[in-house]
Amino acid sequence: MRTQLNKFQRCPWCGNFLIHLALKQALEELHIPKHMTVFITGIGCNAKMSQYTECYGAETLHGRPIPFATGVKLARPELTVISMEGDGGSYGIGLGHLLHAARRNVPILHITCDNENYALTTGQASATTPQAAITKSTPQGNTIPPFHPVHLVESAGGSFVRMVKDKEMQTLKETIKEALQFPGFAHINVQQTCPSWKRW
Numbered sequence: 001m002r003t004q005l006n007k008f009q010r011c012p013w014c015g016n017f018l019i020h021l022a023l024k025q026a027l028e029e030l031h032i033p034k035h036m037t038v039f040i041t042g043i044g045c046n047a048k049m050s051q052y053t054e055c056y057g058a059e060t061l062h063g064r065p066i067p068f069a070t071g072v073k074l075a076r077p078e079l080t081v082i083s084m085e086g087d088g089g090s091y092g093i094g095l096g097h098l099l100h101a102a103r104r105n106v107p108i109l110h111i112t113c114d115n116e117n118y119a120l121t122t123g124q125a126s127a128t129t130p131q132a133a134i135t136k137s138t139p140q141g142n143t144i145p146p147f148h149p150v151h152l153v154e155s156a157g158g159s160f161v162r163m164v165k166d167k168e169m170q171t172l173k174e175t176i177k178e179a180l181q182f183p184g185f186a187h188i189n190v191q192q193t194c195p196s197w198k199r200w
């Protein structure tokens, strides 16, 4: 984490604190140098993480970190390239990129901070919001069933696909380490705490 940035734009108890710490520890324990790491995010609460991390990176467009990260990896295959988005970005607007990255086996790590809602825009329902959940966009309860992200990415050809809870930090860190050493496309769905909007 950048030491000079001590004011994170996050709610207290946000799961992104845990995901960020696990990622930082994983990179440190694998001795991956900061100048060899590129961290690409999209847009959303999670996306600020690339600004808060001491390495190369960019905060791109909602749904588009995977194509950006793919380009970086193609140009500089020796770099460790991490892409991150929320559930809205990964499984909504950017779903096509995720499935094709899995199908093409692009050697990057894509982490989804899955808080089951569009948090930055104040909590609308996403593709992973459970049925009956009350959100800003489903005041009577969500009527649409969510899909299962792990099954979805596996069906596209993803061979390293994991689902981990943010609070299980040791498991999360070890899973990130495993994914960073995987020689193909790796996807981690992190079940993320969002005390402001996820109340189910």
Ligand SMILES: Cc1ncc(C[n+]2csc(CCOP(=O)(O)OP(=O)(O)O)c2C)c(N)n1
Residues within 6 Å of the ligand: 043, 044, 045, 046, 047, 061, 062, 085, 086, 087, 088, 089, 090, 113, 115, 117, 118, 119, 120, 121, 126
């Ligand atoms: C192309 C585009 N459409 C819509 C938006 C508005 N927008 C900004 S953040 C966001 C929701 C993000 O939700 P998610 O990807 O789940 O990330 P979270 O905030 O939950 O971490 C939306 C819809 C945008 N920035 N760009």
Ligand code: SF4
Residues within 6 Å of the ligand: 009, 010, 011, 013, 014, 015, 016, 045, 046, 115, 119, 120, 193, 194, 195, 196, 197
């Ligand atoms: S709205 Fe949710 S995801 Fe966004 S900072 Fe707050 S707790 Fe975290």
Ligand SMILES: [Mg+2]
Residues within 6 Å of the ligand: 044, 086, 087, 088, 113, 114, 115, 116, 117, 118, 119, 126
């Ligand atoms: Mg979200």
